[in-house]
Amino acid sequence: MAAAGEASKFSEEAYAYPMTGGDGPNSYAKNSTLQRGAGDAAKELLNEAAEKLDIDILSSSNTFHIADLGCSVGPNTFFAVENIIEAVKFKFQNQGLNSQIPEFQVFFNDHTQNDFNMLFRSFSQNRQYYAAGVPGSFYGRLFPDASVHFFHSSYALQWLSRVPKEVVDKNSPAWNKGRIHYSNSTDEVVRAYEAQHAEDMECFLNARAQEIADGGVTVLLIPGRPNGTPHSHPVGNLSFQLIGSCLMEMARKGVVSEEKVDAFNIPVYAMTPEELEAAVEGNGRFSLEKMETLPHVSTHGTVSVTQLVVSHLRAALEGRITQQFGEEIVDELFESYLKKLEEQPSILATGTAIIFLVVLKRKAN
Amino acid sequence: MAAAGEASKFSEEAYAYPMTGGDGPNSYAKNSTLQRGAGDAAKELLNEAAEKLDIDILSSSNTFHIADLGCSVGPNTFFAVENIIEAVKFKFQNQGLNSQIPEFQVFFNDHTQNDFNMLFRSFSQNRQYYAAGVPGSFYGRLFPDASVHFFHSSYALQWLSRVPKEVVDKNSPAWNKGRIHYSNSTDEVVRAYEAQHAEDMECFLNARAQEIADGGVTVLLIPGRPNGTPHSHPVGNLSFQLIGSCLMEMARKGVVSEEKVDAFNIPVYAMTPEELEAAVEGNGRFSLEKMETLPHVSTHGTVSVTQLVVSHLRAALEGRITQQFGEEIVDELFESYLKKLEEQPSILATGTAIIFLVVLKRKAN
Numbered sequence: 027m028a029a030a031g032e033a034s035k036f037s038e039e040a041y042a043y044p045m046t047g048g049d050g051p052n053s054y055a056k057n058s059t060l061q062r063g064a065g066d067a068a069k070e071l072l073n074e075a076a077e078k079l080d081i082d083i084l085s086s087s088n089t090f091h092i093a094d095l096g097c098s099v100g101p102n103t104f105f106a107v108e109n110i111i112e113a114v115k116f117k118f119q120n121q122g123l124n125s126q127i128p129e130f131q132v133f134f135n136d137h138t139q140n141d142f143n144m145l146f147r148s149f150s151q152n153r154q155y156y157a158a159g160v161p162g163s164f165y166g167r168l169f170p171d172a173s174v175h176f177f178h179s180s181y182a183l184q185w186l187s188r189v190p191k192e193v194v195d196k197n198s199p200a201w202n203k204g205r206i207h208y209s210n211s212t213d214e215v216v217r218a219y220e221a222q223h224a225e226d227m228e229c230f231l232n233a234r235a236q237e238i239a240d241g242g243v244t245v246l247l248i249p250g251r252p253n254g255t256p257h258s259h260p261v262g263n264l265s266f267q268l269i270g271s272c273l274m275e276m277a278r279k280g281v282v283s284e285e286k287v288d289a290f291n292i293p294v295y296a297m298t299p300e301e302l303e304a305a306v307e308g309n310g311r312f313s314l315e316k317m318e319t320l321p322h323v324s325t326h327g328t329v330s331v332t333q334l335v336v337s338h339l340r341a342a343l344e345g346r347i348t349q350q351f352g353e354e355i356v357d358e359l360f361e362s363y364l365k366k367l368e369e370q371p372s373i374l375a376t377g378t379a380i381i382f383l384v385v386l387k388r389k390a391n
Numbered sequence: 392m393a394a395a396g397e398a399s400k401f402s403e404e405a406y407a408y409p410m411t412g413g414d415g416p417n418s419y420a421k422n423s424t425l426q427r428g429a430g431d432a433a434k435e436l437l438n439e440a441a442e443k444l445d446i447d448i449l450s451s452s453n454t455f456h457i458a459d460l461g462c463s464v465g466p467n468t469f470f471a472v473e474n475i476i477e478a479v480k481f482k483f484q485n486q487g488l489n490s491q492i493p494e495f496q497v498f499f500n501d502h503t504q505n506d507f508n509m510l511f512r513s514f515s516q517n518r519q520y521y522a523a524g525v526p527g528s529f530y531g532r533l534f535p536d537a538s539v540h541f542f543h544s545s546y547a548l549q550w551l552s553r554v555p556k557e558v559v560d561k562n563s564p565a566w567n568k569g570r571i572h573y574s575n576s577t578d579e580v581v582r583a584y585e586a587q588h589a590e591d592m593e594c595f596l597n598a599r600a601q602e603i604a605d606g607g608v609t610v611l612l613i614p615g616r617p618n619g620t621p622h623s624h625p626v627g628n629l630s631f632q633l634i635g636s637c638l639m640e641m642a643r644k645g646v647v648s649e650e651k652v653d654a655f656n657i658p659v660y661a662m663t664p665e666e667l668e669a670a671v672e673g674n675g676r677f678s679l680e681k682m683e684t685l686p687h688v689s690t691h692g693t694v695s696v697t698q699l700v701v702s703h704l705r706a707a708l709e710g711r712i713t714q715q716f717g718e719e720i721v722d723e724l725f726e727s728y729l730k731k732l733e734e735q736p737s738i739l740a741t742g743t744a745i746i747f748l749v750v751l752k753r754k755a756n
Binding site: 087088089129130131133138139141142143146147149156157158159160161167168169170171172173 | 453496507508522526533534
């Protein structure tokens, strides 16, 4: 079966840096309110997407299959899935098909290194769906042909499948020496990231085009940058640059080795709406039913925004940083990062941040 | 959706004592060769079971769904699944349906407390199927209606869904004071275990009858006892009794509290072929296509059988014992157990051990 084999060409090791698991103070579960803000804003979008489902979507089955790609450990994935189920049920009711409301089976996907044990232990006993975990990269095949009716992916597609090889190759003109991200780097490094992103989007859309059932929909929430703005603008990219400068400072002090900083890159890419459209067009098998751009809204309670940004960044990066530099430097690194932010709150203020809300529908064969 | 809700009536806590995870020397992964011996013996059975599949099994889908119930962390589950896929492919080829060989999606099920992270990290990159993990008790619903074509469960159905409440209730005539298993206990305790087993089998078969696709098959490998033999005979039961006597000795020495021993029971039940037949008949929705009884064969290499028995028992029980008595007593307990076995190798020699190999087929609606 060539299809399942395809996944193996993606080395899990290359990109398998999970969000921080467990439920400690630095865990992803406790530090994903920014993502949840977007999720709430997207609830209406899920209704619109469900409206676009073919009404005979279940012609060959009485189970509606939902997959959340890049689910992490919860709880945002649970809110998203519940909203999708509500939207699909509403679609059926609205069409007078109350008696045909299907059963739901939900596939929670993330990297093999994700903390699925924690995800599974967070499942509600009263959930109204059958649940399964699917480990593996969403840049490869994860599901059988034509088997998923509703794909969802929120805050995941900004992660590349891997660090582009050239940027950690000393002998390449794209070697990213002294930096950990493309957004403040040379044209060669930027091009290497752009090429990786284009290849990844092609793989993502190819895999989904095969896996999605006829008449099914795909909803994507992607943090990115506005058309025509430079890579140095997005606030997320500024954060990575700042982390990079903290690491270089620690290298100068001898706390970490400079070689290790040179070999460390964050495989996150801020795409534009145009780049997404081009990928969809290049793939050719989806129609772009909707694309909306929202400003990135942070929902914060009593903690300061700065602290919140640091917490989010730490939840996202701690695994990678620990793997590269060891656990012992993590606290110092993020303290130094927070200090810089508190001293110059304007560092991130120039940054932009947008989220695209995208609905794709598989074209008829 | 009542179906998914049903699962919630089973308290996960009540039975969620997983096999020892990880891959250390006492882990299940390194101590399941006895189970694998039976798996090899059962390969032929899987071929026979596949033969019994309706040939139009996939009328409504091009994916063949397999579920392994009580999969633990591998590797035995992988061998079983590969054998099933081979057998199903052979069936298609044999019928001249080479071009219609389906894709396979495999659901690996075990308790929520199972180490799914380890299971997922053990997946072969070259596997010829799509894989998903499904956490939850197989005594409740796990899958949508009529969605699974081939159920498999090996060395799992001897575990009850929970310790019968009465046996840890001081005020019940079935209080199992000073013992940790029913097999050397009073009639009241035996009846409590028997009743729990009957209820569990009813739940298991009810759930599977709803989940299995028309024309699908269920293969069960169950360690049990021969018809007409007493509960005190199976070698597994003798092991539990011996562990119980070691615990009581430790209680007398003050190493563990006697109250904790009284509150500790092992929810494992050795059923007979007759009990299984009665459960299938009571359920009424499966035909018993085959039941074969094999002697329990141990496949051992260079380690002594005694050591092997201890290792297996430890892998199966360590989680429960740690939870009840604390980690610090585990080594002492199993050393004392091993010593008793070495001093009197005949202790287990009187025991019997059989495995049933069972093929069930869903009756037409």
